[in-house]
Amino acid sequence: MSTEQQFCTFFVDGLFFGVEVHKVQEVIRYQGMTDVPLAPAEIGGLINLRGQIVTAIDLRKRLAMSERQGSEQPMNVVVRTADGAVSLLVDEIGDVVEVADSTFEEVPDTLKGIGRELIRGVYKLKERLLLLLDTERAIDIAGTTRPV
């Protein structure tokens, strides 16, 4: 009876995240970015995606995690949203995985802070946990409070 879903996965600061495959427009390697002065800290910059200007959001900053090391270049997971494409800056890209709905569980109450707002739930895979990222909330920067 259990249905399966496909997730595009990636790593941010050692955590394993997933976004529904149909929400992902494409995954591209590091792109030169233009800084946006005065923008919220979570904004990584602007990238040129084949003539389209896409805002890149640094997920480490968004999730209030530690800064990326100097030499590491983030990858872009470009997601489709109601307001056009937005890029999520992640550390590393994983596979597209298929998981059963039955392995889903709500976020434990002990998870506090910004993560609680942005993670919709957890899929219990054999080897590790897959955190389901709420992309709409992740890109809604004006609408949420800054991480403490």
Add this chain to the structure above:
Amino acid sequence: MGEMDDIIKEFLIESTEGLDQLDRDFVELEKAPDSKDLLASIFRSVHTIKGTGGILGFDKLGAVAHVGESMLSRMRDRKLSLNPRVTTALLALVDALRKMLSSIEMVGTEGDGDYSDVVAAVNSILDGSPDTVVSPNSAAPAQYAAASEDPGSDDVSAPTTPPETVASAPGKNLPDKEVSAMVSDTTQIPSEKHDPLASSTIRVDVGLLDKVMNLVGELVLARNQVLQFTTTTKDTTFLRTAQRLNLITTELQEGVMKTRMQPIGNVWNKFPRVVRDLALGCAKQVRMDMDGADTELDKTIIEAIKDPLTHLVRNAVDHGIESPEQRKKAGKPLEGRLSLRAFHEGGQVNIEISDDGTGIDVDRVKRKAVERGTITSDHAARMSEREALNLIFLPGLTTAERVTNVSGRGVGMDVVKTNIEKIGGMVDVQSTVGHGTTLKIKIPLTLAIIPALIVTSGKERFAIPQVSLLELVRLEGLDAIASIEDIGGASVYRLRGNLLPLVDLNRELRLPVSSTEGGGAQIVNIVVLQADDRQFGLIVDEINDTEEIVVKPLGKQLKGLACFAGATIMGDGQVALILDVLGIAQMANVVTELRSRAVNEHRAKNGESAGNRDTWLLFTVGENGRMATQLSSVSRLEEIPVNLIERSGDSEVVQYRQHIMPLIRVSALLNRPSRTQDAERVQVIVFAQGESYIGLVVDEIVDIVEQQISLERCGQHAGVSGSAVIQQRVTDVLDLDMIIAGSGMKSAMSAPQGV
């Protein structure tokens, strides 16, 4: 079903165009009531609506159109002549048709509005008209009339005509003779006079045009990228191809731009009707002239200026032009003149709306503004006429004595200004009391691809739209350090004798300061910009080049940043931000006073915030004598060597810009001992009033602060209007009015009294 929808859509477009044409023709017809061509054109429009409406089963629409047609046919046959009653009935009829058409567009049916009064009005004219030759024939069956007039569509329209609606409405009085006349006419006119243009034009969806425009934008960017390579290669074939690509792209860009261009007449066409109705409503006579209706503008801009223009036209009729009696008294022709003018100039479109009415009474505007607390009375006294006239663009200000349903609510002009500024335009007003008012609007031709200046600051490139660019200033070496002066933290530069406030882009955007700053070679690049009606200089690290850029919007995460208008892609594929000049000016408080203050006032009214934020110039007089005056009233700050001070009568004067400027020692005025009695140079705050100046000698200029103050009167002093706490210290606020009055400046600087 889809095909049917398309037919209805087509019908709606066609009918709306037809009605627009009708409006114009009606107004024309009033001038030339005998024009057979006009009558034929009007008849044709109504007939088409009736016919097609019938085919599509919109019977109510058909019925209303039908009575109109009856009346028009009679007019065409000269059995009925045009008079105001007829025109009003016909216009009411057109409105009814329009209402039904828009209802069809919205919900797919004609709606349940009752138009029997419109029909009755027409019928009563048909009945009671003395021109009626044939006696009414109430027995003539309506269905017969409706069906037989559509010879081509008999079989379709006849069965769908519900007897009761049509019977109640049209052609009770239609004599058979007339019906047959109509039949022959209607079959001929449309075929004979069919617009030849129709065959050489096609309708294109605007969405498609937008898409093509975007693609051309992309192409322009790709072209820019290719052209960058031409500087690094010597391959002649490549160079030639690139050159060709360049030319073709430019031409294509122009071509596509043209497809989106529409004559401004498309908006203006509605005005004769608006003006006519309005003039009738307020019993005025207005003649309207239009010049340059074929001036073309981008469609998006046309859309954006439609409402502001309509508002301005209504304003001109409602409180610009006087009633015939008043005009007679003033010795003007009874008929008021309203003229619209449009023309291209310097890559921009100019639109002028002028009337020969009462003009704007500057004093009344000032009084109203003072009453509302928008400006202070001494500010009002010092205002130039132009500044005062521009007060009408402030929110909440109206000069109308009473509120009518047309205007006078004071919500119009600020919206007009905001809307025009939103599309990068400017609006200005000129007026002479008794002679009329002219509003001048300047707007860019297009918004999608704009020329821009590329600058670098903090290692980032930024694009500045060329429309706000005035000039570039480059200061090198010692010049650079010497000519940028500091007034308590605010830098200014003297540009041809005027103080230009400077804004450092690095500082405003908190960019990393580039390394050259500390180096030996001092170079300062100033981009002189126009924001609102104010000029300021933007200091950037480097000025690169001008380029055509394609404006792209920013994502919603960045919408809150007022300093950026969008982004664009540069030749090397990198993204560059487009600066919003007005936004930066506001951020840096260059555009402070009037407008923003008025907005604050407005908010205060609604309980959002209170008080009056002003920029104050702080200075000292005597020991601990802190004083302040509004910076906006200060013309310049000068340092004058004592040996240049001369005497005239018993007062001190100095030669200043070909004028004799009286100097007033504030210390003497307030009976406070000056600390700088024996200094070699004195600090002078210069106030200007028209052509004349007055200088206040103070001890020291301290600072410029922006603060909200509440004035308290404690201990009356001459020359002090009150005290306030500024920067946590009690500060006396200078009573400028009194000092200027005391100097006798207004009376051509006669001998000062009492100072």
